[in-house]
Amino acid sequence: MADFPTRPDEVDAVWLEARLADAGVLDGARIVKVEWQSIGTGQVGDTARFSLTYDRPAPLAPASVAAKFPSSDPTSRQTAASFSLYKREVNFYRDVAGLIDMRVPRAYAALLDDNGCDFVLLFEDLGPCEAGNQLSGCGIDQARDALRQAAALHAATLDHPVLDSEWLQTDPQASAMLRALYPQAQAIFRERYADALDPALMAICDELDECADLWFDRKPARRSFLHGDFRLDNMLFGIRDGQEPIALVDWQTAAVGCGLTDIGYFMGCGIGSGLRRPHEAALLDLYCAEMTRRGVAMTRDEIMDDYRIGALHGVSTAVFSSAFVVRTERGDANFLSMARGACELALEHNSLGALKRRMENA
Structure with missing residues (x-):
């Protein structure tokens, strides 16, 4: 079983705070409120936007972040795992994004379980767009x-x-x-x-x-x-x-x-x-x-x-x-x-x- 959230409703302030602190954007601020909504139209993955409230002003801390999870549909999820689709996306953000100046979201976390079915990507919210x-x-x-x-x-x-x-x-x-x-x-x-x-x-x-x-x-x-x-x-x-x-x-x-x-x-x-x-x-x-x-x-x-x-x-x-x-x-x-x-x-x-x-x- 993955030791990270694989659905939007599993994400909490503690997990988000740890990931954003590791990314160096919190400057000591604490997350006191998290709200989320589904976004996107992906066929093999589910995406959500998380709106964040902090306990103090933090100029670098994002007001919102986006996260991507495995599809909630079993057929799409199994297809994605069979063809290593989740593995490829996670490893793109780990290994390739830093090599190119193509504009892609900054990733705060890119985690993949050994089974290839469970993953989470946490990245900057590029909205409004x-x-x-x-x-x-x-x-x-x-x-x-x-x-x-x-x-x-x-x-x-x-x-x-x-x-x-x-x-x-x-x-x-x-x-x-x-x-x-x-x-x-x-x-x-x-x-x-x-x-x-x-x-x-x-x-x-x-x-x-x-x-x-x-x-x-x-x-x-x-x-x-x-x-x-x-x-x-x-x-x-x-x-x-x-x-x-x-x-x-x-x-x-x-x-x-x-x-x-x-x-x-x-x-x-x-x-x-x-x-x-x-x-x-x-x-x-x-x-x-x-x-x-x-x-x-x-x-x-x-x-x-x-x-x-x-x-x-x-x-x-x-x-x-x-x-x-x-x-x-x-x-x-x-x-x-x-x-x-x-x-x-x-x-x-x-x-x-x-x-x-x-x-x-x-």
Whole structure:
């Protein structure tokens, strides 16, 4: 059993005070009152905001903090544990956040039990802010801010030793499970959404299922640290009441791979085709310029195949996640939105053809 809280109602002033004191932000102040409320729309984790009252003025002490816990839903919780999602997020804050200047919340505590199912993250509250919303979309300035953040992550971690950390290595058992379950996931996806997704787009999903081994066997020429779920629901805009433009949260699917996987994912299932199509070239040029400014020279022509293939990450994520997390009305809308945008990008850019050519020449 974990020796830390794993639900919001288990958090008390004593535990919070100890964590914040360790972080050096209390300056001797004592917490005399704690109130909490649920926030966020996560599928595999539960998040809450804790409002704090102190016994004296403490300039560095936060008026509120955010905390993340395992999902209260048994299906989502078991899925997350099976694929080490909680382990990855905790270790991101422990080992990677300090290496990058991408804006992420400061972590006051990052604790994980040996079972991989129980964890707690305590971090700074970045509100007031606007939570990104997959279904509402975003504006072009927010898309630009996101791509600048992606470059901050990918350039700083390119070929970095942290990529060889034990917790980032592929688990053969989990990988085999993913391959074995993928056809079942596609069958569930097709049954649920065949009437809602254009047949030409569902055909992309079917074809990716047919060549899933190519998808799972691909190897990047150079590696960076990936967010893995780089879309609007995992972004906060106008943080700290507009003092900063953006922050990235939800690192449960962090991985090692080609940075363009995050970019293809974001441009497809992240922002949707309505925003992508008129701005695609300029946004890709912006990412390349940011990477080049950070010491990793690249041009749009050089990245296009990686970008095309990266879009398929949105297809596979929508298909697999929709089958194996708790089903909700918002979740259905979310997965459809992701699949639609990713499949449209994949269809327009022949992503499956690019994947097949890449693997034939591997």
